Amino acid sequence: MVMHPQTIQIFLPSGDPQGIRVASITTRIVQVIEVPRARLDVFLNTPEADFVGIYMLFGEDEETGVPKAYIGQTGNFGTRLKQHNEKKSFWNRALIALSLTQSLTVTHAHYLEWLAISKATQAQRFELENGTVGSKPHTPPAMEAECREVFETLDTLLTTLGYPLFDPLVRPRIETVSSTSPMSQAVPHALVLQDGDGRDFYCNSPGVEGHARYTDEGLVVLAGSYGRSEVSSGFLKHNYYRKRQNLIDQGVLQLDGPRLVYTRDTLFKSPSPAAVFLLGRAANGWFEWKDDAGRSLGEVVGRTAIQENVDA
Incomplete structure (x- = not known):
């Protein structure tokens, strides 16, 4: 992911920093809502509970303390999270990614789920509850490009909220030449690490x-x-x-x-x-x-x- 300056807004609907938090990049339509399990009933009463998108559940192994996560997609957040509240015990926070314009379809969500599981598996930050990543879903090229742009926003917002699910502990080093750097001017053709x-x-x-x-x-x-x-x-x-x-x-x-x-x-x-x-x-x-x-x-x-x- 290319790093560049960004403005991120975090809104606290109740005023409580430990409660529901809504994160967004001010120039984009993708939004991430962090919902404590104890406040799930509050989220279920919002219009966003009926949206389409992907979600991540976060918690830890009770015996070892190892951080765990589950990644899923749904055509209705409310229905799916109710099921997880009844059947999955490990999680204590749900992070929900949706489009403010409701432009995400179930096809988008399936591709984003596959991409998210693939990236999280590579990063090895969290132990995934999902198991295998599965095969890449068929997605038209234009829609795949949209999904990758949505994923870039999702990655940034999750990390900002304290859940670097897709970021490897060590990123590959990149060597570049900067025409304005003192080193490149002093040493012709120098590679600046x-x-x-x-x-x-x-x-x-x-x-x-x-x-x-x-x-x-x-x-x-x-x-x-x-x-x-x-x-x-x-x-x-x-x-x-x-x-x-x-x-x-x-x-x-x-x-x-x-x-x-x-x-x-x-x-x-x-x-x-x-x-x-x-x-x-x-x-x-x-x-x-x-x-x-x-x-x-x-x-x-x-x-x-x-x-x-x-x-x-």
């Missing part, structure tokens, strides 16, 4: 090869990184050991002989557990993660007083 997705860091030790990217959200350990399956005796008593085991149970970490391998990109809000899970011992992530010049993460981000540690 767009580094909005963070910097790369490494955690290396005997039996450990970790590769991560420090982003606006935290430290993302990249798939394929591996650490020691064995841990120190003191670490067995630490809360981080149980969290590490949860990742093994979820399949995020996979045992491979003496190695423990990340099967997918994994976000950590703090760099210390990201290092601890690889090293199998007490660790200070601000010091253990280093860039390709050997500088610690703490040094790079200007965290000079590095005191955070994990006792084990």
Whole structure:
């Protein structure tokens, strides 16, 4: 998705920031309504409950705390959400995408559902309740173009509301040439790296090869990184050991002989557990993660007083 400045309006019908929220880009006709499950009856009494479109249910696994989502389409939001309220227990928020001009048809909705499930599966942000993505529905080219424009708006609004369902933890790096940048003027034909997705860091030790990217959200350990399956005796008593085991149970970490391998990109809000899970011992992530010049993460981000540690 191409990034550019946008104006987004969030309307609070009841004045409560935790209640129903209506998000829209002021120049577009697509709108997203966030409905807490506890306020579903309020939404069902609105005209929008009879609209056509797609919706997303968000919640988490009660045992593991893993974020979960369900993506669906419907010719009538009210009818479908009533059914989910009776039969699905995991969700606590519904996000509903509709057209203010009621221009979306069931054909639009089927294609948008397929596209949304495909993108969410690729992003791996949430565990999907949907199962398989299914085959691409037949859609005329003109309508497919409309759907992709609607999806771009939906993606932006969901992320703004705090549900980055379709955004991968690490976006592919893109190298571009800017004719107005100082670098392109000083070095002819220079490629200027767009580094909005963070910097790369490494955690290396005997039996450990970790590769991560420090982003606006935290430290993302990249798939394929591996650490020691064995841990120190003191670490067995630490809360981080149980969290590490949860990742093994979820399949995020996979045992491979003496190695423990990340099967997918994994976000950590703090760099210390990201290092601890690889090293199998007490660790200070601000010091253990280093860039390709050997500088610690703490040094790079200007965290000079590095005191955070994990006792084990």
